[in-house]
Amino acid sequence: MSPAEQVRGVDQAFLALERELAVFLRRARASSGEMAREVHPDLEPAAYGLLLRLDDAGQQRATDLAAYFGVGKATMSRQLRALEQLGLVARAPDPADGRAFLVQMTGEGRERFRSVRNARRAKYAHRLASWERNEVAELARLLRRLNSAAQAAGEDPT
Template structure:
């Protein structure tokens, strides 16, 4: 039976998925580095994803960001401090909890991020010009499903 897999015959679909994701992730890391440097020459690659999330949410607690990205609080604090030092994010007191703060993009951070994001979107448009819009939407949906599953996984 195809796809059932045994100890001697691993599921080819999952091997193919692993192989393609490995290539995708390697390229994505390299591109994140490029995009981070385009936002600010001193920005580390991982910080670009933080800017994406803050642009989408408006503001979030550092603990929420750490949970979303699956990193520890110390790592998140260090990354946010670096973004703050560059003037790209700021912290405001959380009205729901005076002990906590909400992180948000500064005007400068938002402007720099959106300039790079818009240029990146244009590159995707060119790269996927031969794709049907429904295929692009399906890829986005499947990646969202994969990401959501990763958030929920133990």
């Protein structure tokens, strides 16, 4: 049976989306690993996204970070502990709730992260140099919409 016959009745647009997302995610994971190592040789690839969120949103509670990424509190605690040991983040008591802590990037963490992030943005600009600005904006808009739908449903966008 040919591949076309196997997928008869299946929406080809969704199959194409699945295929392209799989390639994109594989490349993104590899890229996150490289960028994490550039921030710090001992940094786990998944922790790069944490630094990205902290840089964008500022200090946050660990529970808020766990909810944002859709991971458990134990997973988030382990990742934050590793970042803290590397000197990239620090915890401070939450003035609004003495039982809770706020996580923020340290000066060194912010400096290392932003250096790598700026280099990554330059790579994106180079790769997409032939695209119109409105195409880049549309891609960002559609990805934000996909991520928002997944977050609202409480699931991973893939």
